[in-house]
Amino acid sequence: MAEKVAKPILNEDWTAVWLGAIIILLAVAGFTIPKPAFSWSDSTAFVAKLLSSDNIVAIAGLFLIMYAIAVTGTWLAGKPIRALVQSFPVVFFVSILAMILAGNKQIKDLNLEAVIFSLCLGLLIGNFVNLPQWFRNSLQTELFVKIGLVLLGTSIIFGDMLKAGSLGLLQALIVVLSVWYFAFWVCKKLGVEDDMRMMISSAVSICGVSAAIATAGAISGDTKKLSYVISLVLVTAIPMMIGMPYIAQWLQLPEAVTGAWLGGSIDTSGAVVAAGTLVGEEALKISTIVKFSQNVLLGLAAFAISVYWTYSRKENQAIEKPTLSVIWERFPKFVLGFVFASLLFSFVLSGETITAVKEPLKNIQTMWFVLAFTSIGMETKFADLFHQDNKKPLYGFLIAQGFNILVTLIVAYLLFR
Template identity: 65%
Template sequence: MSIQSKKINLHEDWIVVLLGFLIIGISLFIFLPLVPVFKWANTADLQNDVFNFENLQTLFIQFVYFISIGTIGAFLAGKSVKNFLLVFPIVYLLTVIALIIAGNSFVKGLNLEAVIFSLAIGLSIGNFFKLPEWFRAALSTEVFVKIGLVLLGTSVIFSDILKAGSLGLIQALIVVLSVWYFAFWLCKKLKVDDELTMMISSAVSICGVSAAIATSGAIKGDSKKLSYVISIVLVTAIPMMIFMPIIAKYFNFPEEVTGAWLGGSIDTSGAVVASGTLVGETALKISTIVKFSQNVLLGLAAFAISVYWTYTHNTSQGEVSKPTLAVIWERFPKFVIGFIAASLLFSFVLTPEVRDTVKDSIKNLQGLWFALAFTSIGLETNFKELLQNNSKKPLYAFLIAQLFNIIITLLIAFLLFSK
C-alpha cells in the first residue's frame, strides 16, 4: 500500500501550487537564496570550499528556508507538524551528503546526477534499517516532488523553444505520441499492471523522471511503483548518455541530427546536457531545445492521462461508469496548473533581465526539492518487497520501449534535421 500517494488529496495539490508560487514570489520580491557550493576535487577543496563558514552558513539558511516552507505545507494539509520537524532535518542532511558526493569532480566526470545518490542513500537506509511507521508517514515525498514540478515550469521558456524553429516541437510531438502508444501497447501485451503501464509509458516517451512523477500524481499511483520506474529510468540513462554520442561519432551523424536524437530519447535533462556536451555546441543546443519541447508537453500529457484514468477507472458498484465533469475536475492534478502558470509567467510576463537574475537560484531550489523527494522515496521503499511483488515484465517493457524510442527518434531526427 502506498504511504504517501494515497494520502495526497486535491486540497493538498492546491497547497503545492500555493507553496510553489510562494517560493517564486519570495525569489522575485523578497529574498534570493544563495546557491551553496558542492564542487570539490580533493580533501583540501572539500575543507576550504564546501565546509568553509560561508558555505555552511548558506546551507543553514537554505535549511531554515526549506523547513519553513515544508512546515507551512504540513500545517495547511493537517499533518503532524511535530513529526515533520523531527523527520525533515534527517532527510535534508542525507540529501546534502548526496549533493556533496555528486559534487566531486571525478563523479561529475562520470556524469552521475545527485538524485541517483539521493535515491541510493535513501534505499540503503530504508532497506537495512526498520524505520518506524510514524517516520515513514511524515515523509512528504509527493509534496516535495510536486513543488519541484511547479518550479520546473519556470525553466520552460516558450521563446527559447521557438528560437529553434518548429522542428523541435514537431519532433517532440511525434516522438511522444508514437513512443507512448507503443509502450502502452507493449505493457498491455506483457500484462503489466495499469499503474506501472501509465508510468512506464510516460517516462520512456516524455521526459523520464519528471513524467513518471507527474503521471503518478495524475493517477494517484503507488509511490513504491513510482520508485521502481524512477530507478529504471536513472540506471538506463547512464549507458545511453555514454554510448549514444560514441555511436553518433562512429557513424558520422550530423551534429544537428545527433542533438535531436539525444534530446528526444535520453530521459533525464541532466543526462541530455552531459551527452550533448560530449558531441559539440550545436548538438548541445538542439538536444536541450528538443528536451525542453518535451517538457512543454508534460502538463498537457498529465491532463490527458488524468482524464483517461478517470474514464477507465471510475467505478460504481464494481463497474466502470462514465465520470461527470465534477469527477474529472476532482481528479485533475492541480499541480499541473501551477507548472503551466509558472511557465507562462516566466515566458510572457517577466523580462529576460528579471529571469536571468533569479533563474540560477530557482533552479537550485527546484533541484533540491527533487533531491529531497528522491531521498524520501528511497527511505519509504522496501526494494526487496518491490522486486518480489513485481515481475521482471515491467523492466522488459521499459527496455524494449526504450530501444523503440532510440530507433524511431533517430529516424525522425534524420528526417527533420538532416541537411
C-alpha cells in the same frame, strides 16, 4: 507513530504551484536566497571554503527556508506534519552530503551530478538501515519534485517550449498509444489480472507513478497491487536514469534526440530531470517538455480508461459513470506552474532582473531535486520486488518497458534529429 491527518486545503499539485510561485516572486522582489558553496578540489579547500563560518550560515539559512516551505506544503496538502518535522532534517543532511560529494573537482570532471549521489546515499540508507515506517511515509518525494519542476520553468524560454512541446505531444501520442496497447497485450498473454494489467500499461506508457495512481482511481483498483506497480516504476527508473545517458552518448545521439528519448521513456518526472541533467542543458529542457507532454495526456487517458472499465465489465456497472470532469481532475496541475514561470521569465521580467535571480533560483531548484532523490532512495526497497509469489506482473512490466525504450528511441530520432 500515529498522527491525525488533517483535511487538505490544496491537493499536492496546486500546493507545488503556489509554493513554487511564492519562491519565484520572493526572489524577484529582492529576497536573498542563501547560496552555499559546495565546490572543492582538495582537503585544504574543503576546510577553508565549505567549513567556513559564512558557508555554514548559508547552509543553515537554506535549511530554514526549505524546512519552512516543506512544512507549509505538508500542511496545505493535509499530510502528517509531525513526522515530516522529524524526518526532513535527516533528508536535508544526507542531501547536503550528496552536494558536497558532487562538488569535488574530480567528480565534476566525470560529469556526475548531485542527484546521483543523493539517490545512492538514499538507497544505501533505505535498504540497509531499518527505517521506521512513519519515517518512510513522511517522505514528500512528489512534492519536492513538483516544486523543483515549477522552478525549472524559469530557465525555459516559452517559444522553445511551444516548439518542442508540439513535437513532444506528437511523440507522446504515438508512444502512449503503441506502448499502452503492447503492454496490455503482453500482460494479458502472461495471465496478469485485469486491474493489474491496466495499471502496468498506464504506468509504462504514460507517466509512471501518477498514471498508475490515476488508473487505480479510475477502476477502483486494489491498493496493494498499486503499491507493487509503483515499486516497479521507482526501481526500474533508477538504472534507466543512470544508464540511458551513457547509451545515448555511445550511440552519438544529438542532445535534442537524447532529451526526447529520456523524457518519453523514463517513467518518473524526477528521474527524467536527473537523466537530462547528466547529458546537458538542451537535453534537460527537451526531456522535461516531452515528459510534460505525456503528463498532459493523463487526464484524457484516465477518462478513456474509466469509460472502458465501466462499460466493459458487468461487475462494475454499479460504479459511477465517468464524466468530462475526470480530465480536469487528473490533469497534472503543476504543469500550469511550470508554464507560468516560463511566461513570466520570457515576456514579463527585464533582462536585469532575470540575470539577478536566475542563479539563486537555479540553486534552490537543484536542491529540491536532490532532496527528492534522497527521498526516493530512502523509500525504495529492492526486496519488495522479490517477495511476490507471482512474478508475471514483473515480467510483463519489464518486457513492456523494453518495448517502450526501443519505440521511443525510434520516434524521438525521427522527430527531433
